[in-house]
Amino acid sequence: MQVFVNFIMDGLNLGSVYALVALGYTMVYGIAKMLNFAHGDVIMVGGYTIYIVFLQKDMGIAAAVIASVLICSVLGFVIEKLAYRPLRNATPLSVLITAIGVSYLLQNIALLTFTSELKLISSFIKLPTFNVGPVRIEGISVLIWITTLVIMVSLNNFIQKTKTGKAMLAVSEDRGAAQLMGIDVNKTISITFLIGSALAGLASALYIAKYQKIEPYTGSVFGIKAFAAAVFGGIGSIPGAALGGILIGLIEALAIGYLPDSIRPASDGVAFAILIIMLVLKPSGMLGKTKIEKV
Amino acid sequence: MVMLKTVDLGISFGGLNAVNSFNIEVEEGQLYGLIGPNGAGKTTVFNLLTGVYKPTTGRFSLAGEDLTGKSPTEICNHGIARTFQNIRLFKNMSVIDNVKVALHTRMKYPLASSFFRFPNYFSTEKRMNDEALRLLEVFDLDKHKDYNAASLPYGKQRKLEIARAMATNPKLLLLDEPAAGMNPNETAELMETIRFVRGEFNMTILLIEHDMRLVAGICEKLTVLNFGTELASGETTEVLKDPQVITAYLGE
Numbered sequence: 272m273q274v275f276v277n278f279i280m281d282g283l284n285l286g287s288v289y290a291l292v293a294l295g296y297t298m299v300y301g302i303a304k305m306l307n308f309a310h311g312d313v314i315m316v317g318g319y320t321i322y323i324v325f326l327q328k329d330m331g332i333a334a335a336v337i338a339s340v341l342i343c344s345v346l347g348f349v350i351e352k353l354a355y356r357p358l359r360n361a362t363p364l365s366v367l368i369t370a371i372g373v374s375y376l377l378q379n380i381a382l383l384t385f386t387s388e389l390k391l392i393s394s395f396i397k398l399p400t401f402n403v404g405p406v407r408i409e410g411i412s413v414l415i416w417i418t419t420l421v422i423m424v425s426l427n428n429f430i431q432k433t434k435t436g437k438a439m440l441a442v443s444e445d446r447g448a449a450q451l452m453g454i455d456v457n458k459t460i461s462i463t464f465l466i467g468s469a470l471a472g473l474a475s476a477l478y479i480a481k482y483q484k485i486e487p488y489t490g491s492v493f494g495i496k497a498f499a500a501a502v503f504g505g506i507g508s509i510p511g512a513a514l515g516g517i518l519i520g521l522i523e524a525l526a527i528g529y530l531p532d533s534i535r536p537a538s539d540g541v542a543f544a545i546l547i548i549m550l551v552l553k554p555s556g557m558l559g560k561t562k563i564e565k566v
Numbered sequence: 567m568v569m570l571k572t573v574d575l576g577i578s579f580g581g582l583n584a585v586n587s588f589n590i591e592v593e594e595g596q597l598y599g600l601i602g603p604n605g606a607g608k609t610t611v612f613n614l615l616t617g618v619y620k621p622t623t624g625r626f627s628l629a630g631e632d633l634t635g636k637s638p639t640e641i642c643n644h645g646i647a648r649t650f651q652n653i654r655l656f657k658n659m660s661v662i663d664n665v666k667v668a669l670h671t672r673m674k675y676p677l678a679s680s681f682f683r684f685p686n687y688f689s690t691e692k693r694m695n696d697e698a699l700r701l702l703e704v705f706d707l708d709k710h711k712d713y714n715a716a717s718l719p720y721g722k723q724r725k726l727e728i729a730r731a732m733a734t735n736p737k738l739l740l741l742d743e744p745a746a747g748m749n750p751n752e753t754a755e756l757m758e759t760i761r762f763v764r765g766e767f768n769m770t771i772l773l774i775e776h777d778m779r780l781v782a783g784i785c786e787k788l789t790v791l792n793f794g795t796e797l798a799s800g801e802t803t804e805v806l807k808d809p810q811v812i813t814a815y816l817g818e
Contacts, residue, residue, distance in 0.1 A: 425681075433680035433687070434670055434694065441656050441667045448654040451616055453642035453671040453734050462677065560658075 273405045278528040279521065284412045286520020287419040288481060291474040292497030293504065293512035294419075294426060295467040301507035302439045302463040305363065308370040309350060311494015312377035313468050317343045317475030318485035319381060322390050332396055340472035347468020351461060359457075374491060381487035389486045396480035415477050422470065423513045429466075430509070439463060443507075496523075496539075499546050505559025514557060519546075567629065569594045569770040570738050574624035575614055576794075584610045586794045587624065592738070592787075594629075597764055598772045599785030599802065603815055606791040608774045609651060612740050615772075616648050617641040629737055643671055645737035649727040651746060651774075657716035661707060661726060664715050665698040668733035673697070698733065704766065705729040705759070721752040725759060732763065739763070741773040745780050753777060757784055782806060790815060 292314060299307045317339040325335035354373050358366050398410025430436035441449040442459045450456050478493070479485060496519060504515025519542045526541035549557070570592040576585050585607040592598045600608050613619045615626060617638040625634040633641050647668075656664050673694050679687040702708040705725050710718060715726060724744055731739055744760070745753045757780055763769050775781050781788065781802070788805040790797040792815070798808045805811055 429680060432691075434666065434673070434675075434691070435677060435680050437659070437663055437667050438670050440659055440663075444656045444658060445654055447618070447638075448650070448656070449667070450638040451618070451642055451648060452668040452730065453639055454667070455639050 274528070276406050278524050280406060280408065280412070281528075282521035282524030283517065284409070284415060284481065284520070285524055286500075286517035287412075287415045288474065288478055288493075288516075289497045289500045289520050290513040290516025291415075291419045291422065291470065291477065292493065293501040293516045294422060294509065295470045295474070296494075296498050296501040297504075297506055297509060297512035298426065298470075299463055299467045300501070301509075302443045303355075303460045304443065305355065305366045306370060306498070307355075307464075307467070308367070308494070308498075309373040309377060310467065310471060311490035311492075311497065312374045312381075313343050313346055313350075313471040313490070314475045314478065314493065315381060315485065315487060315490030316346055316377060317472045318479055318489060319385060319390075320472075321395065321476060321479050322385075322392055322485055325395055326390075326392055335395070336473070336476045339476050340469050343472030343475065344465050344469040347464045347471065348461060351464040356457060356460075374494075378487050378491060385487065387487060389484055391484050392479050393483045395483065396476070411477075411480050415481060418473065418477060419513065419516075422473070423509060426466075426470075427509045435459070435462060496542065499543060502556055503546050503549055505556030508556070508558040508560075511556055511558035518557075567594045568592070569596070569629055570615070570626065570772065572615075572624065572626040575611070575621050575626055576623040577610060577614060577619055577621050583794050585614065585791075588614075588791075588796060590789055590799070592770055592772055594770050595764065595768050596770055596787065597760070597785050598770075599781045599788045600772060600774045600791065601776070601781060601788060601815065602791035602797070605793075607794040608791055609742055610794075611791070612648060612742055612774065615641075615740060616646055639671075642734055642736075645735070646740065647731035647734045647736035647738070648740035649724070649731050649742055649744060651742040653720075653723050653727055655715040655723060655727060655730070657714070659715060660711065661713050661715055661718065662695075662698050662702060662711040664726060664730050665701055665733045666694050668730045669694050669697060672733075672735055701729050701733055721748060721755065724748070724752075724756065728759065728763065732767065732769075737770065739769050739771045741771060741775075743774050743776065745775060745777045753780055756780070760784055778806075 295310050320339045320342045321335045324330050324338045350373055354369050355366060358369060396411060398414060400407060400409045430439060438454045438459050441454055442456050446456055500515035500519040501512045503519060504511030522542045522545055523538060526538040530538055568591050572588055572590050575588040578584060588611060600611065602608055614621050617636055620635055625632060627633060628645055633644055656667060673690050675686045675690045699708060702711055707722060707726055707729060718726060745756055748756060761784060764771055785802050787800065788802045789799040790805060790811050797814055798805050798811050
């Protein structure tokens with residue numbers, strides 16, 4: 272029983288970080304209707320920012336987190352402006368390929384700058400571990416859970432309750448009509464990327480606090496799973512992304528825990544297998560909106 | 567005062583002259599009709615006037631200010647609002663949110679306020695709410711303010727589109743076939759609404775319509791388009807008697 276509870280704890284930890292990253296994917300997809308495959312790599316850049324500011328320059332945790340959020344926001348903004356905006360009226364496929372290109376570009380820049388060597392950042396954000404009955408809970412996990420929850424609620428709130436949020440919803444539904452109501456579509460999409468990338472910066476701080484390492488491919492591997500989480504929960508839906516993240520995390524932790532040794536290395540595949548089954552049963556994801564086609 | 571003036575406005579797609587040398591002068595407060603057979607280029611004129619298409623020839627101005635070549639967003643902010651032939655409400659948003667979205671550029675607070683909820687967030691949101699409610703009351707839609715826009719009956723969706731357009735605080739309102747798909751009762755109610763909007767807001771209105779009863783009933787002046795060129799123009803009663811118009815449009 273205790274082993275099971277610890278697996279669940281692991282799953283929740285992993286899942287909350289997935290959830291945070293999935294929020295970034297789902298937000299950009301929901302508003303701009305494009306898959307920003309470079310989102311994971313923006314997180315990787317955030318990780319290296321922390322590596323430089325915290326470890327090399329020794330400027331402290333707060334400075335590192337703020338630097339990471341700032342650099343990621345600016346990077347997201349610039350990527351959107353240079354790579355995606357010129358393709359605003361292009362087919363979704365061209366935008367998708369461009370996003371994959373940007374992802375590889377960032378990875379290769381990181382490879383050139385930092386080499387492929389794994390960088391350890393072991394002393395970043397230390398919190399005590401405590402026991403609740405037989406269950407060990409790491410302080411950092413609690414921090415991740417709270418951050419993810421707060422961000423999910425405030426993001427939802429922002430989109431539903433503020434005028435910028437409503438402009439985003441309008442752009443997402445009908446770009447042309449939104450424009451004719453005086454909404455600046457480019458500016459609205461820029462703000463979306465700015466917020467999504469700021470979340471990436473925060474996610475990279477939590478990722479490093481939890482896993483204490485960074486390498487050029489961290490973002491893409493992690494990003495793909497978070498993307499799967501967003502699809503699982505229903506891409507475009509904010510609570511869906513959080514739910515999907517947690518579930519993918521749990522599935523992965525339980526697969527690692529209970530699969531026989533011989534096939535344990537394939538544990539990554541379990542989450543994707545379940546994703547496929549899920550999509551066959553409910554193609555719009557768990558909390559996604561089902562479209563009814565009128566004939 | 568001349569509210570809308572176009573000079574030789576035209577656009578061609580490839581070799582096709584969709585609209586050719588279109589000239590119109592709409593006085594402030596006038597109800598002006600634009601009619602013509604299907605494919606005559608009426609909606610294209612609206613798309614030119616709202617910046618969706620950039621004209622290949624000519625210019626147009628609103629209250630003396632040249633708006634040729636401006637983007638749809640800028641043109642909306644200068645005071646031209648429109649509705650659409652096939653309703654384009656934000657269907658997944660509530661009725662009141664549809665109106666609030668259109669208040670977007672009139673009432674502002676900085677982005678930081680939306681995150682940190684500075685006092686100006688609450689005051690501006692409240693002003694937007696009040697203004698949106700006031701508009702909905704004018705159009706008798708306030709009872710339905712929390713409904714999903716898509717769940718309104720057809721006639722009310724048309725009304726909401728007009729309310730949303732009015733929320734952008736326009737000087738000129740373009741209505742693209744407002745009576746399309748309406749039954750006679752709804753059309754009669756719509757005529758009342760259009761008259762009311764003109765009276766209440768002293769609005770200048772340019773409308774495209776196929777329903778001749780509506781056109782004859784409310785428009786003071788008409789321009790008839792056929793194959794992208796102007797066929798006739800003038801007082802409604804005169805134009806509708808013009809033999810050329812009758813042949814091209816109304817049938818022998």
